[in-house]
Amino acid sequence: MGLLTALEGGYGDRGDALVVDGRAMSRERLLGAAGAVAERAAGAEALAVLARPCAETVVAVVGGLLAGVPVVPLPPDSGPKERAHILRDSGARLLAVPAGEDTGAGEAAKGIEALPVELTARSSGAFAEPAPERAAFVLYTSGTTGAPKGAVIPRSAVAADLDALAAAWQWTAEDTLVHGLPLFHVHGLVLGVLGALRTGSRLVHTGRPTPGAYAGARGSLYFGVPTVWSRVAADETAARALGGARLLVSGSAPLPVPVFERLAALTGRSPIERYGMTESLITVSTRADGERRPGSVGLPLDGVRTRLVGEDGGPLPEDGETVGELQVAGPTLFAGYLNRPEADAESWTADGWFRTGDVAVIGPDGFHRIVGRASVDLIKSGGYRIGAGEVESALRDHPAVADAAVVGAPDEDLGQAVVAYVVADGGAVTGEQLTAFVAERLSAHKRPRRVVLVEDLPRNALGKVLKKQLLDLG
Structure with missing residues (x-):
């Protein structure tokens, strides 16, 4: 079974299986256009993708995955210095852009070649499934200290995470997933696009995550960040329109309790909260059939282990009160930072656990509450x-x-x-x-x-x- 199982058939197809910013396509059409990208990208060291919220981005990402080439999403609002660093550091010499655009004179001078993405292109070629340990993505962190680092995400980690989330959220081909999140982060791209292409659910990307767009999409499963849900909760008409949804999922930052409670009151659905990082994908979540506790991100996903440690590296009690650094282990973890052995050494313990840099509290029942980043959210007073x-x-x-x-x-x-x-x-x-x-x-x-x-x-x-x-x- 490949990574994008919904493109292998057996899930049915429809002309609007994917809708991105108002443009609809079937999975067959997506596969044909992505195959044309894969033919040109095959053998490249990496494929950079200008990750605007458009259909061409989805086609380019799928094309890179078909070719077995690591995909490097570029934030569309990245400045010249950040973009140049990502292209140089990743080794990408191909930059996928919508047909009719080019890479820009500066990037062309550095040897960056445009790979035009044409939605009407077709390829009937067959592509062998790459090995599970091959890199699916090189995702660049926000770079709060120094230049952004490229986290290498194996295909096996993506598959393991999406399967664990499908089990936790009872996510199936019967769902319609709706979101309007950026396509250069784990939340919007890995969960929000590849999740649909693995579970077989229909996908509606609204372009922008406005309350009106969410309300009009008539989905069963919605993804949003706290800013999105705060705006939805403030729009009573839009919020009530989501009452027919099965799950409202919030992540990327803690959801304020008042927003949680207002959403629950207006929609009749308590939100799902989950926790993850670029380096680990999603590791902890509340469940579709379990308790959804305000301020909590729930329990570790299947296959994921967590622990709290103190400043001396020793274990801390999971008593619902003690604050400690959260460390994780399991199949969803990244393979390391690209060409950054010193960063790898700092990020992993001697016994193979990843240091998240986040501080958390774990209760006796296993429920996790994320306090924040150790560097800014753990205050020693x-x-x-x-x-x-x-x-x-x-x-x-x-x-x-x-x-x-x-x-x-x-x-x-x-x-x-x-x-x-x-x-x-x-x-x-x-x-x-x-x-x-x-x-x-x-x-x-x-x-x-x-x-x-x-x-x-x-x-x-x-x-x-x-x-x-x-x-x-x-």
């Missing part, structure tokens, strides 16, 4: 270890708070002081009131030492707050 996520959740419970982000600021006395950046939701509220509000709900040492009221929080394309920019706000 006055000898206490404080998870920023817990303080953020408490702040969001205040009726005058629309959003909040918490960081640790350098402090001569405490080491780090808890600082909250808060977006007010109408009405007057002061920092003193919010500090008192948190102190009534959490331990006193977790209260913010300073509250900064802001109009908005800086976020990336997936809705994650860029916390390192917050301290520059004052």
Whole structure:
């Protein structure tokens, strides 16, 4: 069985099996156009794809996978420096773009050749299934420290993850998957495109993830990030239109509890939350037939193991209170960073576990709650270890708070002081009131030492707050 089993037949086909930004195609048409890409890409070191939310992106990605060539998605809004780094680092000399476009004079001068993607192209050639250990993707991380690193994702990891998610979410060919997420990340591309091409479900990519587009798509399975779900929850008409869906899945960042509760109230469906990384794909999720607990990402997927460790590397108790670094092991993990042995050495333990760099709490029942990144979300203040996520959740419970982000600021006395950046939701509220509000709900040492009221929080394309920019706000 190949990676993209729905393209092998047996699932039926229809003219709108895939709809991307309003353009429909059958799986047969997708396979023919992708085969034409595969014929040109075969033998290349890598195939870069300008990953706009369009049908040509899907065709190019599938073409690279058919040819057994690692696919390197390029964010369409990447600047010249970032794009040049990814092309150079990955070794890609082919850049798939919609027919009629070129790579640009600068990239052509560097030996980058355009591979035009034509939706009407056809190939009847047969392509042998590449070995499972071959790379399916080289996905570049956000590069919060230094240049972005290329995570090499084997085909076997993609298959294992999609099969585990299909089991957890009861995802079948009877579903219609709807989302409008970027096609250069795990969430939108691996889950949101390859998931449909492996399970046989119909796919509707809305181009942009607006509440109206989601409401009009009439899907049974929806993917979104917290920003998307927050906007849906604020649009009562759109939210109620999703009441016929089977699952609403949220990921890429924690879903605020008030958004979870409002979605559940308006749609009659409590959202599914899941956790993963570029390097690990999705490893933890709540289940279609299980409890969906606000603020929790649920249980490890089939085949995945997790553990909490302290700063000394020793095991920590799974008692629902202790905060520690989350480490994972299992078949969904990446093969390593491309040409970065020093980064690999830092990322793996001696006994073969991947250091996620995230901090979490695991309960006695196995449910996981992600606190955030160890570098910015684990605050060490006055000898206490404080998870920023817990303080953020408490702040969001205040009726005058629309959003909040918490960081640790350098402090001569405490080491780090808890600082909250808060977006007010109408009405007057002061920092003193919010500090008192948190102190009534959490331990006193977790209260913010300073509250900064802001109009908005800086976020990336997936809705994650860029916390390192917050301290520059004052």
